[in-house]
Ligand code: IMP
């Protein structure tokens with residue numbers, strides 16, 4: 357299939373190929389041919405969206421049938437308004453006919469309900485519905501949909517008769533809207549204020565915080581399949597393999613909806629893990645947007661941590677040599693990752709000295 361396309365202000369990516377569409381239209385046609393054998397159904401196409409589906413379906417109907425059209429409009433953009441207008445009525449008397457309504461897509465079902473109510477008034481012998489696409493999670497009605505090409509999610513689709521503000525109907529396959537995601541890896545040495553800044557950017561950009569430490573604790577505590585596997589490795593004294601962590605992340609990515617992106621915390625820690633994460637994201641057609649590292653000079657960090665240690669009594673914050681050792685580990689660990697993301701043009705260093713607001717302002721402009 358072709359690559360991404362832009363229609364107006366939105367980007368769309370390939371979703372269902374013409375071959376797949378054709379297969380399902382053939383199946384629907386077979387079902388209709390079987391169910392209406394010996395009858396003469398009247399196929400009522402709902403304009404404009406159903407033109408391609410209607411025409412392809414009609415070619416595969418091998419029983420005697422008639423056709424008619426109805427035009428309704430329910431407004432613009434990527435949202436259905438529920439405000440349905442009949443623009444063009446039927447030019448046929450449908451009384452006593454076996455009517456099949458042919459729709460491109462049934463979303464909330466508001467449009468369909470209007471059509472069904474309208475046609476029912478003309479006393480057809482029977483009334484069924486065939487739609488190329490059905491969004492079961494958006495459907496708010498009880499009226500049965502008899503023939504469905506594809507059940508799809510709630511994402512906005514274009515092509516094959518479906519439009520975005522009246523464009524895109526001519527595309528011969530289906531495209532799905534591409535919501536840009538902001539996926540960030542936030543790095544910073546102990547004491548750099550990573551936790552605080554992470555919370556602020558989560559809120560501002562509507563991101564989901566993805567901490568591998570939290571995920572581990574969750575899976576172990578709830579004894580999930582992934583948790584059990586992780587335990588096996590740990591009890592045998594082995595490191596948990598990267599793939600298991602990737603599986604946990606995959607899990608979390610799939611169940612997080614209504615998010616505009618993710619902040620990765622605690623992962624990746626090695627270039628191998630970064631590669632594995634890139635591969636996982638690529639499967640969803642996402643990528644890491646930026647790796648942000650908070651840069652604070654070591655002596656300043658030592659000063660901050662010792663101060664924090666005095667207040668909190670945290671042992672690892674009270675001993676300068678332990679602190680310096682943690683810095684050394686951090687520097688050794690992150691240096692290769694900075695290179696990894698610099699090579700992709702995604703690493704940004706942010707000056708981590710200043711007030712919370714100042715640092716936050718710098719991160720925000722780096723991400724904008
Ligand atoms: P309803 O919400 O079932 O009433 O659907 C109303 C109309 O919205 C449909 O007939 C389509 O014209 C349009 N529509 C719903 N979902 C999509 C979509 O994903 N892409 C393009 N048009 C859509």
Ligand code: MG
Pocket residue numbers: 402403404405406460461
């Ligand atoms: Mg329509």
